Amino acid sequence: MCVECGWSNVTVEDIAAAANVSVRTFRNYFSRKAEAITASHLERVLRIADELRVRPVTEHLWDSIVSAVQAQLAPGEGNDGGPPHD
Structure with missing residues (x-):
């Protein structure tokens, strides 16, 4: 997503939605966007x-x-x- 849309145009909410999980679930695994991506x-x-x-x-x-x-x-x-x- 970041490659297609640019780093600053992708939010945690976007990543969670693409992964079909809630933002809360995302936050259980990752503290921020960079951590999830890496x-x-x-x-x-x-x-x-x-x-x-x-x-x-x-x-x-x-x-x-x-x-x-x-x-x-x-x-x-x-x-x-x-x-x-x-």
Whole structure:
């Protein structure tokens, strides 16, 4: 929504309506608009960090990073490349 309408043209009420939840429910999960928008990115970065931790120690760092990122962004089993679905 922010990409289409611009950051300042999207309200918490707009986001809640698009998610089909009340503003009160939105506020139970997020304190403000920025937190809601960045939440899925933070979760993805944390999953990438977890993936990096299990890569082989002998693997070159760049190869480990590429593999970890691709595992989170590429469509596949249980992963559509988008934000997590809770």
